[in-house]
Amino acid sequence: MRRAALLLMLGAAAAHAGPLTVGSKRFTESYILGELIAQSARAAGAEVEFRPGMGGTAILYEALRTGAIDLYPEYTGTIAREILQGETQTSLGSLNARLAPLGLAASVPLGFNNTYAMGVRSAAAAERGLRRISDLQRHPDLRLGFGHEFLGRRDGWPGLAAAYGLPQRPRGLDHGLAYEALAAGEVDVIDLYSTDAKIARYGIAVLEDDRGFFPAYDAVLLHRADVAQRFPRAWRALAALEGTIDAERMRRMNAAAELEGRSFAEAARLHGAASAAPPRAGERGFLGLLLGPNFWRLTRQHLVLVFASLAASIAVGVPLGVAAAKRPRLAQPILGTVGVIQTIPALALFAFLIALMGAIGTAPALVALFLYALLPIVRNTHAGFEGVGAGMRQAAMALGLGTRARLRLVELPLALPTILAGVKTSAVINVGTATIAAFVGAGGYGERIVAGLALNDTAMLLAGAVPAAALALIVQGGFELAERRFGWMGRVARAEMSSEMSTSHDRP
Secondary structure (H helix, E strand, C coil), rough: CCCEEEEEEEEHHHHCCCCEEECCCCCCCHHHHHHHHHHHHHHHHCCCEEEEECCHHHHHHHHHHHHCCCEEEEEHHHHHHHHHHCCCCCCHHHHHHHHHHCCEEEEECCCEEEEEEEEEHHHHHHHHHHCHHHHHHHCCCEEECHHHHHCCCCCCHHHHHHHHHHCCEECCCCCHHHHHHHCCCCCCCCEEEEEEEHHCCCCEEEEEEECCCCCCCCEEEECCCCCHHHHHHHHHHHCCCCCCCCCHHHHHHHHHHCCCCCCHHHHHHHHHHHCCCCCCCCCCCCCHHHCCHHHHHHHHHHHHHHHHHHHHHHHHHHHHHHHHHCHHHHHHHHHHHHHHHHHHHHHHHHHHHHHHHHCCCCHHHHHHHHHHHHHHHHHHHHHHCCCCCHHHHHHHHHHCHHHHHHHHHHHHHHHHHHHHHHHHHHHHHHHHCCCCCCCCCCCHHHHHHHHHHHHCCHHHHHHHHHHHHHHHHHHHHHHHHHHHHHHHHHHHHHHHHHHHHHHHHHCC
């Protein structure tokens, strides 16, 4: 009886566990593996929420640690060097011994090793005699271009430069653009993933890691330790992926997305196809991407991000602007604070909010957008009330209006056009800034822009940028109509005050 009751309790808990939340990083292979994980779990009847392109290792790890996601595809070398801060062993046993106190685990080795590598154009390698990474030391004039995450990782440029004594100063560029930059001669050396499909396409020479700096990067699932218990059906399907993807199959799936114009979901479905599946030629058309099946979902997400954060900014920003105008001592602290907030880089603010709130996705994105929208509203409210003028206030006082009545009947109507201009500015800024929220899994049009960057796909980029720009124009037009419609309030208030002042002067 007790055993049966326990099984019933576990079954009920699993039923109310909510969806399995899967994340992915912001590069092609991680998108595809995330899609594959989601497809496999759904095929087993599990409810899955997939949050693609959430960012780099730091953001994904923080989301996993706080429970905002349940698992994502990762690599043993990254877990050892970046997450566990210098762990030298990359076996699952060693990693899990260190991950257990964090409530995490690494499981289901997928079957391939995607190590970092250095790549140069084949012609340049032959001309300069570049065969090993150590050869770079003899050519300090080489221009290095690395992904931003690689530039800051322990197993990236800082460690590589120290291990090989490299004198160059690399520049940062998105990994999705690196191959084209190398082919165009804008850089001489880039960082690669060994399963990148573009290595063969661009005829890139991969330099030998002759000092063995890079560890093994075996692809695994990094997950919360209780995932198997909370999602038993989904976990059985995911466990069946173990050892089913070799390096060649992974390159094939990457090529489907990067070279053949397939979606990440379509590329992931090649996992179950023959490795020699014929490629599909042709690029995805702009209109097909723009009006794709996710258009209304992304539009709805973008509108929620923009207008929910804007409403909160108005509710807080207008009173702050009034306080700054009414209390001169508060003006500098208030205006200075909202000004400083505006200077914080968006991704840094998102990462901080994820750690602070213990959540990822819409909630931290809304808070960040709310903070960014404050400055124009607070400044314009302050300027609008400052522009009312002492004469109008004195006239209102002479008519016997109290403080609240003056604020409601005189000062606010006179300041309203200026306040609306600030709200319009914040709204338009929010439409653009909301695209960055896709980096933390909040969706919106930025989801397409992030995917386009990963693939260096101009059509995909435009499919996200064009509707965002159109929405900004619509929002700006709507607020300009509102300014014209409500601008009469200021004119009426000013005319009424002038009339009252004239009448009071004419009275005996």
